[in-house]
Amino acid sequence: MTYTQIGILAVAIALVADLVVFRTKLVLRKGFWLPYAIIVCFQLLTNGVLTGFMIVRYSGSAIIGGNHPSGTPPFIGDGRIAYAPIEDLLFGFAMILGVLVLWIWWGKRGVQRTPIAGPPPKWWPTTGPLRRRPD
Amino acid sequence: MQHLAYLGVLAFIAFGAGWLEFVFRARVFTKPLRLVLSIVPVMALLVVWDLYAIARHHWWFDPHRTTGIVFPGHLPLEEVLFFIVTPIAGILTVEAVRSLKGWSLGDEVEVADDVP
Numbered sequence: 001m002t003y004t005q006i007g008i009l010a011v012a013i014a015l016v017a018d019l020v021v022f023r024t025k026l027v028l029r030k031g032f033w034l035p036y037a038i039i040v041c042f043q044l045l046t047n048g049v050l051t052g053f054m055i056v057r058y059s060g061s062a063i064i065g066g067n068h069p070s071g072t073p074p075f076i077g078d079g080r081i082a083y084a085p086i087e088d089l090l091f092g093f094a095m096i097l098g099v100l101v102l103w104i105w106w107g108k109r110g111v112q113r114t115p116i117a118g119p120p121p122k123w124w125p126t127t128g129p130l131r132r133r134p135d
Numbered sequence: 136m137q138h139l140a141y142l143g144v145l146a147f148i149a150f151g152a153g154w155l156e157f158v159f160r161a162r163v164f165t166k167p168l169r170l171v172l173s174i175v176p177v178m179a180l181l182v183v184w185d186l187y188a189i190a191r192h193h194w195w196f197d198p199h200r201t202t203g204i205v206f207p208g209h210l211p212l213e214e215v216l217f218f219i220v221t222p223i224a225g226i227l228t229v230e231a232v233r234s235l236k237g238w239s240l241g242d243e244v245e246v247a248d249d250v251p
Contacts, residue, residue: 107242
């Protein structure tokens, strides 16, 4: 299998784990997607360093993009985003969702469920009504 | 020094997310058992994937920009650390956002299975 195929399979496994097996339903929650949006920005940054400086290199036969034997791959284009193959986004999503499914599932089962995160620091502007109670 | 390049990226991730625990009270490091139970199964799958990808030359690592410490199957130390550091950074991000926004993730004591 190519990296592209395994990446799609990994995302599918993570989604089935979330929605069917463990029923954590994280992909239906904004509490997952806002953090994921932050995470993917930092993934592009750090992965861009790993691939832009060619610390990690990829075979054109395993990814959508081609080989770049003579130097740095393009910043964007040829199946690349921020130097990294777009398949890395599949890898990252599957890894993050997979770990979070287990994290929430263990919490629901009572494994070190508490103390829950928060409260936010005093200088943080608390606007909405949805604030957790103080400990 | 360039042998430490990949390790440096990992350190950036660790420190870039680690402060969330203390400033925003993510309360992740107070749950070491839950961390291990969440990270290790996914890590096991990713190590298998990594070993397969390395064996099939899907990707490879610059020996000049890694420590050279490798596990059997040419799996660099940095990759194994990546499978520990990055998931912790992800959990810290999720829990920091929960601290700041108060959004339910389904494991709160007072919240059942329902999706808000």
